[in-house]
Amino acid sequence: SVVDRLAAATHGSVPFSVEFSPPRDQAGEDRLWRTVRAFEQMHPAFVSMTYGAGGSTRDRTVRVTGDLADSTTLVPVAHLTAVGHSVAELRSMVGAYADRGIANILVLRGDPPGDPLGPWEKHPDGVEYAEDLVRLVKDLGDFHVGVASFPGGHHRSPSLDDDTRFLVGKLRAGADYSITQMFWDVEDYLRLRDRVSAFDPEQGAKPIIPEIMPITSLRSIDRAVELSGSELPAAVRARLAAAAGTGEEDRAAVRAVGIELATEMGERLIAEGAPGLHFITLNFAKATSEVVANLGLARPAPAMTGSATGVESA
Ligand code: FAD
DSSP states (O other): OHHHHHHHHTTTSOOEEEEEOOOSSHHHHHHHHHHHHHHHTTOOSOEEEOOOGGGTTHHHHHHHHHHHHHHSSSOEEEEEEOTTOOHHHHHHHHHHHHHTTOOEEEEEOOOOSSOTTSOOOOOTTSOSSHHHHHHHHHHHSSOEEEEEEOTTOOTTOSSHHHHHHHHHHHHHTTOOEEEEOOOSOHHHHHHHHHHHHHHOHHHHTSOEEOEEOOOOOHHHHHHHHHHHTOOOOHHHHHHHHHHHOSSSOOHHHHHHHHHHHHHHHHHHHHHTTOSOEEEEOTTOOHHHHHHHHHTTSSOOOGGGSSSOOSSOOO
């Protein structure tokens, strides 16, 4: 399980893990597999596979995560969202994961299709909250379940105290750990950890895995941040904007600052005792592997050193 993998890796070094997304076409699939093979040599604690917005990738998520379970040495975690699905469909999804040998599921509610920040409507025969889906999955078998946590609070939570209560509810319902939304201020992560421990020390002992997104482009990060309902702090944005320059974005300079920012966050999180670092990769290996190497968590895979890498940059 994810928790076992985190515990096994803590002898001297903090484990890292990576997030992939289901590829859209054959070219994307080929790239994903090159990236998977590169990471495989760096021994991440686990790898997770997202579930497309509004449940749009369900068959692909099952297929590709199952292929990871069958054909790699990696521990795959499949994301599952409640949005747009009846309870019967959710049960059959969990069954499909089990059939493909996937025991680790990251349970999420998902966002409304169309406008992710728009009003949430439960499927008439579905579930209202991720907490309900945690119970459903745990009732179906011996699954290892993770949930989402939000260092700045989820944008729909009325207050940070409510947000903490809801997260603890998901943990009490049977989740073993949480992975945070990407964030930029380590203090927010530390405060989240403190809030959960103060609210319920037993649940506070469960790992809260911080998620880091190495920024490689100013334009794409603005969009990603907007969709997540979080905010890029002015100081971080200013540092990236200075690198981008005026006129056409200086991608190489932005990327260098993005790697620096992710490395600085990683250093601080490790010093603060984070149980692991989870990286959003967008199915590219290079940026994350640079940060991981900077942090001394793994050596970059041989395929990524030298000039003719065969692995696209990101
Ligand atoms: P919930 O925990 O159900 O919370 C949703 C809202 O309801 C929150 O405002 C919460 O405060 C409130 N709430 C929760 N419980 C209660 C309660 N008992 N009573 C009253 N209010 C309550 N989305 C995807 O579509 N696919 C993915 O693969 C995906 N992966 C993600 C991975 C990570 C690590 C993270 C952090 C997010 C991911 N998301 C993904 C986004 C996620 O689906 C959204 O952030 C969504 O808006 C919230 O999901 P949740 O599971 O936290 O929902």
